[in-house]
Amino acid sequence: MDLKRTIVDLMPAPLVRIFASPYIAGKGVSAGVSKADELHSKLGLSSTIDLLGEEVFRREDVEATVQVYFRMIEALKGRSFASISLKPTQLGINESVAYCQDNLRRIAAAADAQGLRITLDMEDRNFTDRTLQMFKAVRDEFDNFGTVLQSRLFRTGDDIKALHTKPCRVRICIGIYKEPAEAALQDKPAMKQKLFDYVQTLLDHGHYPEIATHDEPLIHRCIEFLDKRGVAKDAYEFQMLLGVPRTQIQKDIIARGQIVRLYVPFAEEWKYAVHYLKRRLAANPAMAIMVVKNMFG
Numbered sequence: 125m126d127l128k129r130t131i132v133d134l135m136p137a138p139l140v141r142i143f144a145s146p147y148i149a150g151k152g153v154s155a156g157v158s159k160a161d162e163l164h165s166k167l168g169l170s171s172t173i174d175l176l177g178e179e180v181f182r183r184e185d186v187e188a189t190v191q192v193y194f195r196m197i198e199a200l201k202g203r204s205f206a207s208i209s210l211k212p213t214q215l216g217i218n219e220s221v222a223y224c225q226d227n228l229r230r231i232a233a234a235a236d237a238q239g240l241r242i243t244l245d246m247e248d249r250n251f252t253d254r255t256l257q258m259f260k261a262v263r264d265e266f267d268n269f270g271t272v273l274q275s276r277l278f279r280t281g282d283d284i285k286a287l288h289t290k291p292c293r294v295r296i297c298i299g300i301y302k303e304p305a306e307a308a309l310q311d312k313p314a315m316k317q318k319l320f321d322y323v324q325t326l327l328d329h330g331h332y333p334e335i336a337t338h339d340e341p342l343i344h345r346c347i348e349f350l351d352k353r354g355v356a357k358d359a360y361e362f363q364m365l366l367g368v369p370r371t372q373i374q375k376d377i378i379a380r381g382q383i384v385r386l387y388v389p390f391a392e393e394w395k396y397a398v399h400y401l402k403r404r405l406a407a408n409p410a411m412a413i414m415v416v417k418n419m420f421g
């Protein structure tokens with residue numbers, strides 16, 4: 125078992141909260157909305173707000189999640205700098221594609237009425253086919269609906285080609301889920317190369333790439349390529365996670381007149397936040413050292 129992961133798993137929840145709190149906005153819809161306001165007014169950053177939670181199986185829990193998204197949409201009224209991210213496993217995929225798709229449709233319609241964008245996050249590869257199937261169906265109806273593709277998966281080049289005839293917003297990232305060698309690249313530099321390649325493929329197919337990475341050399345490489353190709357600055361954007369320290373590069377991109385959007389998670393209950401924070405801490409234990417340094421000035 126991964127040692128980093130084991131150490132983080134053994135940490136008591138209050139300690140995880142102290143060490144990793146920069147990664148989440150806080151508790152409740154209002155915390156997500158306030159964080160989006162603060163990021164925009166102080167730093168010119170855009171946000172995509174996400175409700176942290178576990179896989180949901182019972183219809184009443186799915187409906188409770190839908191209602192949180194409705195409240196979020198209402199609370200984000202008039203904020204063109206904010207969008208919403210959501211996950212199939214919180215919205216009924218475990219029951220059926222038809223049920224989940226209907227929930228996504230309801231949320232997309234409510235968001236559309238407020239001029240807000242929605243992004244359907246991508247979970248592990250067991251969900252890829254169903255997620256893309258639902259994405260395509262809802263995208264048929266709503267221009268505000270985007271999704272995510274993971275550059276580590278071998279299938280992603282084909283998925284881009286088959287995505288949609290309409291232009292789509294597509295967050296392209298390496299993918300956070302470990303996948304087996306028969307389905308995915310195992311080597312990070314190769315995943316990053318693919319991410320770069322897929323930015324081009326997405327543009328070639330008329331889509332809007334949302335380049336989600338904290339890898340600064342990769343970001344610079346993308347910018348250089350996009351400038352050389354003469355791509356309009358509003359034809360793509362960069363995305364990062366709240367809490368990952370990338371202040372200077374974010375400022376530089378915004379100064380070019382481009383969007384940098386942060387993924388801003390909030391939780392309705394702290395136990396969900398702790399689960400998310402443990403995952404982030406396991407990915408980067410150096411975060412703990414940084415937070416201690418900050419605490420002591």
Ligand SMILES: Cc1cc2nc3c(=O)[nH]c(=O)nc-3n(C[C@H](O)[C@H](O)[C@H](O)COP(=O)(O)OP(=O)(O)OC[C@H]3O[C@@H](n4cnc5c(N)ncnc54)[C@H](O)[C@@H]3O)c2cc1C
Binds near residue numbers: 297299301363407408
């Ligand atoms: C906006 C956004 C949305 C995402 N949505 C999805 C999704 O829907 N599905 C999915 O599978 N994945 C998603 N991801 C996760 C993504 O796939 C990667 O796992 C993650 O971004 C790390 O990859 P990287 O390209 O930044 O490269 P890495 O090589 O992992 O990171 C580069 C550098 O960034 C820093 N860094 C990276 N992560 C952290 C961290 N957590 N804390 C502190 N420093 C860090 C480190 O200095 C690291 O060396 C999303 C990522 C972002 C930014």
